[in-house]
Amino acid sequence: MVVDRERFSDLICKMLSGKYQTTVASDGLQAVRALQTSPPDVIVVEMSIPGNGLRLAELVGISPKFNHIPVVLTSANPSMDIVLKAKDAGVSSYLAKPFRPSELASRIEQALTEPVVAPEPSAEASPGEQGAAAGAEGAPAVEGAKRAIRDRVKKIDGLPVFPATHAEIMKLAKSENATSEALAEQIKMDPSMLATILKLVNSAYYGLRKKVDSLKVAVSLLGFEEIANLVMSAQVFQGLGGYKNKLGLDLKGFWRHSVGTGFVARSVAKKLQTEAETAFLGGMLHDIGKVVLDRFFPDYYIQVMGLVKGGEMSIAQAEEDVLGLTHAEVGGQLAAEWKFSENLQNVIMYHHAPETARRYQRLVGLVHLSDVICRTLQFGSGGDMLVPQIDSAVMDRFALTEKGLQIFAETAKEDLEAAESFLLALG
Ligand SMILES: [Fe+2]
Ligand SMILES: [Fe+2]
Known part of the structure; x- marks a missing residue:
């Protein structure tokens, strides 16, 4: 249980003591330490703890060690936004305060009986899944857990979505008939990217004698692959x-x-x-x-x-x-x-x-x-x-x-x- 007020934790501990053994942590860091030493069957966490209850839930969801542990999140300021974010973080149950003791008990019971749901298989395997796909690990539960982690990582609150231009550029880079014009067209759709690329191309690093102000010329001078790589690294650097x-x-x-x-x-x-x-x-x-x-x-x-x-x-x-x-x-x-x-x-x-x-x-x-x-x-x-x-x-x-x-x-x-x-x- 992760709560930041002693009186509240005492109350809940007393309430659950007949049936469960409880360990209390007062912030996210203490909670992770407790998870490492004696992993619980269920985590009950308050939204307002130092380290943020939602972030703790996200961390549990993306950790291969902890992502099988269900999380019950409680909050004194319920909102639709938090409910949706909690769902993305893989929280099993969300409970708005104030709640009756019996309500918490039934949510814990529910979380304990329902496995943490793994999302549907995706078309492309992540590197951690490739072994399983090849039969090295094979167990469906392991594959499910890995898919769940990947799904949780992409839903980390605030994580940028990778620009669509990247996917197009990568598609172009793989295609045999990719042309400089097609690449230039894609990059132009993102003006800040265009500016960054021209700045890099004109930098001392490339040592070009004449100033290049056309993307088409830049592509023909440096080659398709080099420009595609510049775009990709600049996009990651800007995004993250x-x-x-x-x-x-x-x-x-x-x-x-x-x-x-x-x-x-x-x-x-x-x-x-x-x-x-x-x-x-x-x-x-x-x-x-x-x-x-x-x-x-x-x-x-x-x-x-x-x-x-x-x-x-x-x-x-x-x-x-x-x-x-x-x-x-x-x-x-x-x-x-x-x-x-x-x-x-x-x-x-x-x-x-x-x-x-x-x-x-x-x-x-x-x-x-x-x-x-x-x-x-x-x-x-x-x-x-x-x-x-x-x-x-x-x-x-x-x-x-x-x-x-x-x-x-x-x-x-x-x-x-x-x-x-x-x-x-x-x-
Ligand atoms: Fe490094
Ligand atoms: Fe490293």
Whole structure:
């Protein structure tokens, strides 16, 4: 039970004591801690708790560890808006205050007997579902839980919808008869995107001698794929960024780290003869889960940042401890929901454990490697002070020696200079 007033919690505990064992938490953070140590059969949470009852319900809904636990949400200020948001968060039952004790008891009973409903199967599997689809995990309950998480992630209150132009551009990029004109037409439909692309194309990074003010010329100069990637990363950055935080994630450092990893990944991919442009996008977007958690679960993410401050804990470990899930999991599900290509979904989901990806291990390993190189060279901020180790399986996969790694790190310095001028253009 998560309530912020002692008298109220005493009252409810007394009321339920004959039949149930209760644990009380006074805010969202305490609640997640209690969920980790002794997971309950049902959560009763007040809307007004510090950390926000609805956000706690959302967090439970997107966590692979907790999403099977039903949530009963109570609120003193009922409104249709909250009812709808509660439904999106997967809340089993919503109870407006004041309520009779028997009412709460019957809602708890109902929540305990009805399983948390998994949405209908969707046409496209997320990276976490691919194994199940391939028969590796197979159990329908596991598949249902994964689908439910994906469905909850997309319904996080305030999460931007990925622009329709993205889907069109990705469709175009896949089509064999894509033309520069068709791409230019799509981009023009979003004037702010058009301005961003022209700004980037004219930046020092591309070093073009003449100013380019036509998108068609830009596409013919840089190529279809490069422009499509610029559009996609700019859309993600604009969609997920654009918020301010006083505490929590170092946002400037975060975007530097993302762009830096993209540039390093592209250059490493060329050396290792792997798809360079997908590696670029993978590097750019691998950590998007961090901004989702920082932006929509700020009370929790401030705690994550507090844990990593001492330099003894990795950000993924701190996320697991505070939130019960990691940025890689959230980012991977979001990428699936936003219909990123399957290889990109795998990069985002598995970049901290590349060999656990069931497909595209080469690309995932490459972004993992570039992420660590970027962290080692301290370009931007990965969020914590610990530079992760390169997975030994990745070293083996690319037959990398310590010396080879040093050479990569040396060239990466040049890539990061390029990333710097790109960042300058982005403003
Ligand atoms: Fe990461
Ligand atoms: Fe990273």
